[in-house]
Amino acid sequence: MLHAEHIRISYQRDGTERTILDDFSLSLHEQEFVVIIGPSGVGKSSLLRILSGLQAPQAGQILLKNQPVTQPHPDISFVFQDPNLLPWLNASQNIAYGMNFKRHKNRSRPEIDAAVSEAIETVKLRGFGSHYPADLSGGMAQRVALARSLARRPRILMLDEPLSALDEITRTQMQQLLLDTIAHYRASAVMVTHDIDEALTLADRIILLDNNATGHRQWQLNQAHPRDVASTEFLQLRADIIHTLRNAFGALA
Ligand SMILES: Nc1ncnc2c1ncn2[C@@H]1O[C@H](COP(=O)(O)OP(=O)(O)OP(=O)(O)O)[C@@H](O)[C@H]1O
Numbered sequence: 435m436l437h438a439e440h441i442r443i444s445y446q447r448d449g450t451e452r453t454i455l456d457d458f459s460l461s462l463h464e465q466e467f468v469v470i471i472g473p474s475g476v477g478k479s480s481l482l483r484i485l486s487g488l489q490a491p492q493a494g495q496i497l498l499k500n501q502p503v504t505q506p507h508p509d510i511s512f513v514f515q516d517p518n519l520l521p522w523l524n525a526s527q528n529i530a531y532g533m534n535f536k537r538h539k540n541r542s543r544p545e546i547d548a549a550v551s552e553a554i555e556t557v558k559l560r561g562f563g564s565h566y567p568a569d570l571s572g573g574m575a576q577r578v579a580l581a582r583s584l585a586r587r588p589r590i591l592m593l594d595e596p597l598s599a600l601d602e603i604t605r606t607q608m609q610q611l612l613l614d615t616i617a618h619y620r621a622s623a624v625m626v627t628h629d630i631d632e633a634l635t636l637a638d639r640i641i642l643l644d645n646n647a648t649g650h651r652q653w654q655l656n657q658a659h660p661r662d663v664a665s666t667e668f669l670q671l672r673a674d675i676i677h678t679l680r681n682a683f684g685a686l687a
Pocket residue numbers: 445446454472473474475476477478479480481
């Protein structure tokens with residue numbers, strides 16, 4: 435449904451153009467969960483912004499249902515590492531605020547209220563709609579951010595390390611919640627993470643971004659959820675990914 439074709443990302447530094455990523459292509463399928471990994475600075479966040487239409491590539495194009503994506507798109511939502519909730523709005527109002535987008539302008543109040551209730555229910559925050567961000571834990575705030583992104587029913591969710599600020603237990607719970615929530619909304623997802631176990635837990639496909647000539651590596655995972663990442667199968671996959679990272683990036687990995 436989303437196609438990235440021959441993407442090049444470069445930035446100006448000290449008057450010269452520095453290419454971060456070149457000739458990257460990706461076809462994201464319906465309800466597919468793609469996880470992007472790679473060392474710091476390889477261009478993961480930049481790529482996610484480009485896939486979302488938040489940033490223009492220097493070459494190539496993004497197509498969603500065969501239409502070019504050149505600006506933020508109502509069918510694509512973004513979840514950041516920081517929940518970025520508005521402190522003067524309660525959880526329900528923060529979620530409703532996410533629906534304040536061109537495509538939803540004609541929605542009636544009852545429709546918005548129903549979408550907010552469904553989102554709150556799905557992220558398991560029933561009873562917390564009237565709570566303000568200051569009264570929510572980090573995990574709860576990130577659930578509100580997830581609900582805000584999904585209430586407007588995007589087809590694709592872009593997730594930039596959304597769980598990395600959470601403690602280990604909350605993070606594990608959130609991984610399952612993320613899978614359940616995305617399945618409920620029948621969305622696809624592209625997520626950036628540094629955590630290989632998280633990638634193994636969530637992904638249908640893991641892509642290792644590589645900015646040199648060896649090209650990007652990918653692994654297809656067909657195992658059902660929940661997954662036991664301590665099983666022999668996953669330990670072998672994990673070892674293969676780490677080995678590939680070391681070969682591609684040496685000391686950086
Ligand atoms: N707006 C910008 N202007 C100039 N350089 C930038 C800009 N954004 C990113 N960069 C540079 O591009 C490179 C890739 O950055 P990006 O944040 O996409 O990488 P990343 O793989 O997500 O890194 P990390 O894992 O550390 O978050 C880095 O060297 C960064 O300094």
